[in-house]
Amino acid sequence: MICGAVPVRRPRDVERALEAPLTCLELRLDYLEAPLSEAWPVLEEAAARRTVIVTVRRREEGGHWRGGEEEREALYRKLLDLNPHYVDVEAESPIAPRIAEVKGRAKLIASRHDFGGTPPLEVLISWAEKAAALGDVVKVVTYAREPADGLRVLSLIGAVEKPVVAFAMGPAGAYTRIAAAALGSPIMYVSLGEATAPGQVAADAYFAALTALGVAPAGEGLPSLREALDWIDGGIMYLLRKRLEVCRDMGKLKKAAGLPVYDDVREAQVLKRAGDFKQIFELVVQMCKAVQLVA
Numbered sequence: 001m002i003c004g005a006v007p008v009r010r011p012r013d014v015e016r017a018l019e020a021p022l023t024c025l026e027l028r029l030d031y032l033e034a035p036l037s038e039a040w041p042v043l044e045e046a047a048a049r050r051t052v053i054v055t056v057r058r059r060e061e062g063g064h065w066r067g068g069e070e071e072r073e074a075l076y077r078k079l080l081d082l083n084p085h086y087v088d089v090e091a092e093s094p095i096a097p098r099i100a101e102v103k104g105r106a107k108l109i110a111s112r113h114d115f116g117g118t119p120p121l122e123v124l125i126s127w128a129e130k131a132a133a134l135g136d137v138v139k140v141v142t143y144a145r146e147p148a149d150g151l152r153v154l155s156l157i158g159a160v161e162k163p164v165v166a167f168a169m170g171p172a173g174a175y176t177r178i179a180a181a182a183l184g185s186p187i188m189y190v191s192l193g194e195a196t197a198p199g200q201v202a203a204d205a206y207f208a209a210l211t212a213l214g215v216a217p218a219g220e221g222l223p224s225l226r227e228a229l230d231w232i233d234g235g236i237m238y239l240l241r242k243r244l245e246v247c248r249d250m251g252k253l254k255k256a257a258g259l260p261v262y263d264d265v266r267e268a269q270v271l272k273r274a275g276d277f278k279q280i281f282e283l284v285v286q287m288c289k290a291v292q293l294v295a
């Protein structure tokens with residue numbers, strides 16, 4: 001399940017997230033600035049229309065919560081009135097066992113986040129075991145200082161009885177966001193604009209990567225095929241935005257070197273390579289020339 005991580009400061013943040021072609025949203029209420037009463041209607045709408053994870057991430061684990069623990073627990077208890085599919089609480093926090101008692105039908109994601117690094121494997125396993133004793137789903141997310149750190153975190157997937165979400169944050173851990181999906185991690189987090197963690201990949205980029213690797217959804221029937229199209233369209237839009245960024249950089253270099261924007265020979269090569277997509281690429285080339293002109 002690919003989950004859009006939403007920093008919920010005000011109702012509009014949730015309204016925008018509901019426009020994304022994602023079936024799952026993580027509502028990060030530790031960011032909340034508006035009164036809860038003002039956000040409540042759209043939170044109810046989100047819980048009715050999407051698979052929703054609610055969480056109020058504490059500061060010690062990279063969250064934006066600035067209040068006290070009593071207030072945080074009260075907010076969690078109120079959020080459970082939304083009947084969310086999941087509630088995510090840090091396994092280490094004193095409130096976790098109490099939330100586990102009152103969670104109702106919501107599944108508890110017992111989580112552990114280390115934004116400072118990635119501990120030795122035995123420590124990671126102890127975190128996963130503690131979380132498995134408390135929650136329905138285990139989540140361990142650390143920061144990779146080097147690529148090898150990610151391998152230790154990924155090894156938690158399948159290491160305990162409960163489903164495990166495990167990957168590493170940061171540039172060195174980026175590959176684990178793909179590998180974890182391939183290894184069967186049940187929930188993966190993507191950004192819908194503002195990332196909620198270092199190394200978090202934009203939804204469209206994630207679609208492109210998983211589709212390219214054959215890890216995109218391939219179910220039966222129209223809904224699954226429509227989801228696959230959403231993923232492919234997202235990947236196409238991501239790569240087109242990337243192409244425009246490269247063209248803007250090219251425009252700056254050409255201007256500095258006194259070179260013309262238009263290069264007919266290069267343009268002919270691109271359109272020849274486009275084959276059956278020549279008409280589409282004629283428009284793409286026009287867009288890319290336009291951004292070079294104003295670079």
Ligand SMILES: O=C1C[C@@](O)(C(=O)O)C[C@@H](O)[C@@H]1O
Pocket residue numbers: 005026028055088111113139141169189190196197198200
């Ligand atoms: O735990 C996670 C994963 C995450 O930290 C990430 O790295 O994408 C983003 C958080 O919002 C979420 O609660």
